[in-house]
Amino acid sequence: MSGLIACHECDLMQRVGTLPEGSTATCVRCGAILHKRKPNSIERTLAFALSGLILFGVTNAFPFLSLKIGAQVQETKLITGILELHKSGMSEIAFLVFFTTILVPFLQLTGILYVVLSVRFGRLYPKFRRVFRYINLLQPWGMMEVFMLGILVSIVKLAKMAKIIPGISIFAFFALIVVIAAAISSLDMHLVWEKCDQYRKKHR
Ligand SMILES: [Zn+2]
Structure with a gap:
């Protein structure tokens, strides 16, 4: 049963075929957007995911903040900050910061890259579907912006x-x-x- 979409506003099930790039399918009953076919989705996502991985490397390899008190300068990296938290007995918070600002972004980026490359080269890599589902599951756990806000408050x-x-x-x-x-x-x-279905049909 491919192409059936439930409207997230009014729950009406309707069949949506393959849309041309840039077009939108709306619900026949309430007019909500069912599916918007994004232009160059795969290539754009690939570019974002690759630049994300580079930025991820820079974020973790270079100093995050330096504190200067008198003549003393103390440099902190993201990971050393987390280790400091752990050492001062706040292991739970240290783990939470590690999970939401390092682990989840890394898993999101590599997961997206895996899925996008798989679609780009027209073959389903192992565990493709599971990885794709995990990307959605991880989304609420990436809390870099919350962390950033905390940093800004402590800077002030x-x-x-x-x-x-x-x-x-x-x-x-x-x-x-x-x-x-x-x-x-x-x-x-x-x-x-859609690509996943097409591939499966072709290789049945
Ligand atoms: Zn609807």
């Missing part, structure tokens, strides 16, 4: 005590938030399932 508070020098990593982190959001929103979920 610390500014009275020390001079704060932002590192390259913090800018890459900021860009990474935008790039991950762009990669997810440019990925056309329906198109991926």
Whole structure:
């Protein structure tokens, strides 16, 4: 049963065929958008995911913030900050920060890349469907923007005590938030399932 979509507004089931690029299918009953076929979805998502991985590398390899008190300068990387949390007895928070700002973004980026490359080269890599489902499951767990907000608040508070020098990593982190959001929103979920079906039919 391919092409059946339930309207997320009024729950009416209706059949939507393959849409031409850039066009939109709307619900016959309530007019809500059922599916929007995004132009160049696969190529754009691929570009975002690749730049995301580069930014991810920069975010984790370079200093995040430097604190200058008197003549003393202390550099912190994202991971050393997390280890500090762990050392000072806040292991749960350390794990949460690690999970939401390092692990989830990494899994999201590699997962998207895996799915997009698979579709791009017209073959289903192993566990394709599971990986694709995980991308959606992970989405609520990426909380880089919450972390960023926390950082900004503490910068304002610390500014009275020390001079704060932002590192390259913090800018890459900021860009990474935008790039991950762009990669997810440019990925056309329906198109991926459509390709998945086509492939399965061809190789049955
Ligand atoms: Zn509807």
